[in-house]
Amino acid sequence: MTYEVKSLNEECGLFGIWGHPDASKVTYFGLHSLQHRGQEGAGIVANDKGKLQGHRDTGLLSEVFKAPEDLEKLTGSAAIGHVRYATAGEASISNVQPFLYRFTNEQFGLCHNGNLTNALTLKKKLEDQGAIFNASSDTEILMHLIRRSHNTEFLGKVKEALNAVKGGFAYLLMTEDKMIAALDPNGFRPLSIGKMKNGSWVVSSETCAFEVVGAEWVRDIKPGEMVIIDDSGIHYDSYTTDTQLAICSMEYVYFARPDSTIHGVNVHTARKNMGKRLAQEFKHEADIVVGVPNSSLSAAMGFAEESGLPNEMGLIKNQYTQRTFIQPTQELREQGVRMKLSAVSSVVKGKRVVMVDDSIVRGTTSRRIVQLLREAGAKEVHVAIGSPELKYPCFYGIDIQTRRELISANHTVDEVCDIIGADSLTYLSLEGMIEAIGIDTDAPNGGLCVAYFDGNFPTPLYDYEEPYLKSLKEKTSFYLEK
């Protein structure tokens, strides 16, 4: 069978807590603040003195935990939770995490954010040894590796398994008497530790959850680390020393919440800085700055501040975005009927607008917004993008479409400008982005993974190597047999 690569990639959110009487409820609120990382499934596994119980389903957190009982049954003082982003699919509930494993003699909860690059090889090998996989995601692999390890110590088994999996991963593992958090050797995904006023330890994909649950940030988990939390406290261990920080730059550009801080850099501030730097690199005359809501508002603030141009609300996003089966027909769309975004004539009419956005993937959205602004009377529309050209796919956990769908993999800046119908198009330079984010000036790329922009992947690609190289030659999308 053949699947498109994109269905393998996924972004998710993790939250865990140890030592709180309302562990599952706190986890619910923590996950609520991570909902932007995944809207297609959610779940919690709670630990009540060694007895694990779980609840999970497809949908938003508020749909998964509909009735008070759904949460109240998850008693105990420790819990892990997950929100999942994934293409909807058959039997999809099987893929919703955390997974709850009940062996005759022990129990585990497990969840995962990231994408393994050697999943296929490992899965085939394990199946040949009799393993049965229940879900189609990569996550189960770790559990099979742990259970099959011949190491005599449990932590040794986990370390052995963590060394076998490759790619991008942040794991949260709940055992009967401890919680383990682990990060891949490049720290592609964010994962932080916090502490609540009552002494509970919390782990979260983003620090925004700490503000929400009233926890204080302690420190970020480092590449290659394995953190063990139990009743005796927190223990920092590592399963490898061969590490090199390469945190996903798209977390800063688009994905993370602006109030999160990753490796010491606040996301809103990083975006504002990218906006400032973009204003410096921008070469055109204009009257007003309009950010595309909501992800580009910080960059627009920075652009406006640096350029001295007024920052205006020229685009409005409808805040009621519930799923609806009612959609405009093609005919209505041609008449101008639209639901999500509208341009404000009285703001943009007759103006030379700098439209600030975070990135361009396929170009269709940008083209639509440029057109909206023009229809609303904008005299000129100059598109300014807070990141470099997106040219390469991601193999570490972000669902960046195949190269075929990346407009910049196939077109020059001038061509893209033309396609989206803008008067000019300016991308932030790679150096500009690295400096604007500014985590660590000593590390390669300032500690960032920027492979989407320059194609230099910080790790071998394993199962993806061959099809990826082939795709480069074909200048088109590529597939991976799975």
Add this chain to the structure above:
Amino acid sequence: MTYEVKSLNEECGLFGIWGHPDASKVTYFGLHSLQHRGQEGAGIVANDKGKLQGHRDTGLLSEVFKAPEDLEKLTGSAAIGHVRYATAGEASISNVQPFLYRFTNEQFGLCHNGNLTNALTLKKKLEDQGAIFNASSDTEILMHLIRRSHNTEFLGKVKEALNAVKGGFAYLLMTEDKMIAALDPNGFRPLSIGKMKNGSWVVSSETCAFEVVGAEWVRDIKPGEMVIIDDSGIHYDSYTTDTQLAICSMEYVYFARPDSTIHGVNVHTARKNMGKRLAQEFKHEADIVVGVPNSSLSAAMGFAEESGLPNEMGLIKNQYTQRTFIQPTQELREQGVRMKLSAVSSVVKGKRVVMVDDSIVRGTTSRRIVQLLREAGAKEVHVAIGSPELKYPCFYGIDIQTRRELISANHTVDEVCDIIGADSLTYLSLEGMIEAIGIDTDAPNGGLCVAYFDGNFPTPLYDYEEPYLKSLKEKTSFYLEK
């Protein structure tokens, strides 16, 4: 029986269209953009060559029209729709509009935004004459008055009925062969006319719906006007000449969408101007400006621009605000667990913050946000409010709480500053607000109703007069027998 005044007041959204093959679908999209005006009920009545059919229910628009059939059954080339804001109550679906009246010889659809001040008197009188009211809202009164009018012409009946009702109202009436829109003599509520590319006429509470359905604004309906739309076109008529524009100032301050334009003034621009003027009136030193999301972002932009202070994203609202039964317990709340809003430490830490908000009603929200900012490390919190002190209730359709619940009806500015825990508290002056909005410099209060701020109601209060005067003496809330 005794009801609190607040349950009488309501804000709603109206949308109507005449002459479009997908009338009910366009109405759906129009209402979608008016959803912020009412989230507790929605409905549409469509007119298929004189045959009226309706669908309505409690909940958001997307919940009311769940299945494609719900909308597809509403065939025809004309439709009116309504979104309703109201306290939930028993048999609440009875109150959801538009109402559909089926007489032996004719049919009507009717919906309404506003509040009548003589509803009680009219209702009692009609009941004494044998009338049966089905719903508890004021809306039905108009239909009873029309049906009982002895005028021989239909439009004469409607005019007679419109002259009998007092207070704030915008009506949309669908008959078998025409659509009628009418506004009260003070134009308390907004109501505009637009035209689609295919020639269809549309009527909407706010112009934001025009951008969404691809219509162009034609003009706003004037106080005392009655607009008749049928297959022969549009006809402007009026049922009274005793008119005086007094559009609700809270529409600009808080209620309307920033991309709407009311009486020639864009709401975002009005808010930005209020922010600028507020910056001029503001007397304190500060480092950054932080707007309370989402309604105060425009005012914060204006404040920042005028003051030269940087505009920062120091408060983040969770965009996933689906209804949930899971709420923090009191204990969790004390531990700092919260769901909707969080302050960004890395932005506000050590800073003197100007927190810009649109208004203060009870003061509880302001106190909570000030506390959030302090916990996140703000050195000082200066609260700046984009409108004057809210001291009086509204009788024309906005659900402003009873005086008992209005903090400024009972406390001085200094006391309020103390209660909300701010370092300083600045309200925009009444003159400042009137000039910043700036509709019409010749009209009293610049064409605005500012009774919430100064207690000078532009009309007699009828049924509310006596209890209101009594409440002023008691310095507490007041009730109206209904």
Add this chain to the structure above:
Amino acid sequence: MTYEVKSLNEECGLFGIWGHPDASKVTYFGLHSLQHRGQEGAGIVANDKGKLQGHRDTGLLSEVFKAPEDLEKLTGSAAIGHVRYATAGEASISNVQPFLYRFTNEQFGLCHNGNLTNALTLKKKLEDQGAIFNASSDTEILMHLIRRSHNTEFLGKVKEALNAVKGGFAYLLMTEDKMIAALDPNGFRPLSIGKMKNGSWVVSSETCAFEVVGAEWVRDIKPGEMVIIDDSGIHYDSYTTDTQLAICSMEYVYFARPDSTIHGVNVHTARKNMGKRLAQEFKHEADIVVGVPNSSLSAAMGFAEESGLPNEMGLIKNQYTQRTFIQPTQELREQGVRMKLSAVSSVVKGKRVVMVDDSIVRGTTSRRIVQLLREAGAKEVHVAIGSPELKYPCFYGIDIQTRRELISANHTVDEVCDIIGADSLTYLSLEGMIEAIGIDTDAPNGGLCVAYFDGNFPTPLYDYEEPYLKSLKEKTSFYLEK
């Protein structure tokens, strides 16, 4: 506008209670046992010391009262409830009963089982006087008549209204301090009074509810009676003396539950007697008796007992009859795929079967069952029907299809036998049916309404007169302008 007659006719169930701390809960259980009388809507209005509250919706009782709160909010010691049978229609919740009327100075709950024959005339007249009808059913008419009566006493108003409406009706009216039950002058519909162990009075359409709520039967309400129940006890009054019992014979034949007793005759026993009498009138040789489940099992028992033939379970009805959107396609149906009823080959193979059913309306069901039995191997199928030929429509509350759809209005017994593919077809004679039910040998037709069989309606037909007479000439269905 033109509606088919059938949409006017409806059968429903009523239940009321006065003087019980759990009044609405007892009403729920009472209605549960009346669910067979109406599955398309249900509701309860409870009276808590003069304050009336209601809950109603479309669907089965268990769907209408989904959450415990739905019932718990209906506090008070008195309640009336309704289950509704009706063709689904637009805005159908408006027609679900009981209706709750809230006037400025008083409140009422009202529900109704039956069909008025002068509804159209009354409605037009009331509308001409300014009345507004909210629902399309007949029920509201009574409330308009009561409110408009010039009688000075409340009970006088009710009597005046009851004398104005014509046709078949059983009403339950809840006021702030009493409950009133009333029956039409022919007693077309059943309505009985019971008493619970704690002294509470209960009123129910069928006595089966008494067994379910632990009440003892006291007596049936008589034609033309109006029974008033309040804290002082029960009072029997009447609004007319011009009465003549003509209880609907179809209640015994098909509609009522077998454990109910109407006018002293148990329904199961009546059906068993009809089966016995049918066996006497039956002229053919056969091996086994097979009743069509579930309504004809009693008649089959009687037929078997009288004839000496074994009673066998040759037809099985699937007990899981939840609504489902999945239905066999035409192709599957031709392959023999069916969901609701199956014939048991091992029981009927090679046998001469007497298939006992209660009635034949259109003939399509009978033809299908005969075919099922033949496919399962029955050697002969003799159809025996426990009632006479159905030739005329009903105007008093039972949804008997238009004459066009009544197979016996258009075909002889031999033709029908041919159409349904039976070896023989035997109907119970009219005399046989009257004697088998045996309520009252002195009254015309033994106290039964048998107009469906002989076309002799016991009352004038008012609004239906003209279209009905016209339909008789045309030998086809007929319509009534409404």
Add this chain to the structure above:
Amino acid sequence: MTYEVKSLNEECGLFGIWGHPDASKVTYFGLHSLQHRGQEGAGIVANDKGKLQGHRDTGLLSEVFKAPEDLEKLTGSAAIGHVRYATAGEASISNVQPFLYRFTNEQFGLCHNGNLTNALTLKKKLEDQGAIFNASSDTEILMHLIRRSHNTEFLGKVKEALNAVKGGFAYLLMTEDKMIAALDPNGFRPLSIGKMKNGSWVVSSETCAFEVVGAEWVRDIKPGEMVIIDDSGIHYDSYTTDTQLAICSMEYVYFARPDSTIHGVNVHTARKNMGKRLAQEFKHEADIVVGVPNSSLSAAMGFAEESGLPNEMGLIKNQYTQRTFIQPTQELREQGVRMKLSAVSSVVKGKRVVMVDDSIVRGTTSRRIVQLLREAGAKEVHVAIGSPELKYPCFYGIDIQTRRELISANHTVDEVCDIIGADSLTYLSLEGMIEAIGIDTDAPNGGLCVAYFDGNFPTPLYDYEEPYLKSLKEKTSFYLEK
């Protein structure tokens, strides 16, 4: 951990089809007729030219397949389906079948009816070898055994696995190119083969599904058989010759649908014969026979026919048994308020009643029904049970409660009679039951498993042996560590 034995036992229904363009739709209708075998979960796996897809969820079939798409997406010409009976539990959807296994190189659908007696031992052993179980049911074990078999032929692997599992089982296995049905060496559970008019092969737990889908019965699957169906036709094979038919007698007594035929004996006829034989063994005088609806109606027919007493409808079951959250409180229950069953006074008053039921488990239901009949006026109530005393649990797939809950495991017939308040109590003798069912006079117990009645289990009990023997000594319930 410790679980009660009862949670291991379950009864289910299987249906499979090969070679039909609407395979999943036919499976839906087949399962619909098997709904009585399991109401807590349902699912279908369809095979579209080697590609397997599934849909499953908790609830009734009509709840699991709510939307047409749920079924339409299951394209292909072969399918297997399952309805599940089980105690509700956490993560229960994981246990809903059929399971769909997707390996890198092949796919399987698997479902199961029965209970393995060596599941615990096998599971522990497999886990020690690294196996991960996803569900808590026994079913997965077979898949692990197949995948780990060293046999080189696929059918050899399946045979090896079938020889390893012990107890009661009927399996349906869908591979990419065939469907396999297998039965345990005692044939504890029924499983039959049918053929549709278009040549499709169907497999079903009960033959009632054949009538519903228009298939003709071909033959029952024999103990130890493994039937392979593929495009080339049907192939009967066997994995063991050490077989002895011992079909569960409770299938005839209570579980199966009356229109099913198992091993040549129609279930209704078997029940009627049990009723006749019971009448012969019955020693008391009585006036009427009343069957407890619905399962005992056949036995009551037989009893009445044999005894010459009239068969009456003295007990009525409410046909609207939708799940409801509204239940009578204890107080209401004492007042006589009940929902499901009522006795008909006018039928039983003053009569000596023979109340015919199929079995007595805990005795609580019987006591309640006896009381209902007495309250309705029955002079005497003689209870006659269509099977012997239930004294022992079942380990082969029927959820018979622990011995502690079996009234006859702890009390004599006289004691039970006393407890349920009957005037007399008669059980059918074991010989009587065996002869009345009468499958095969040569086999031990006539080919039936009657261990519930005499404690002679036809197989070793493996994991259950020790706890069962211990429970016998303690005269109480027993538990199995799992």
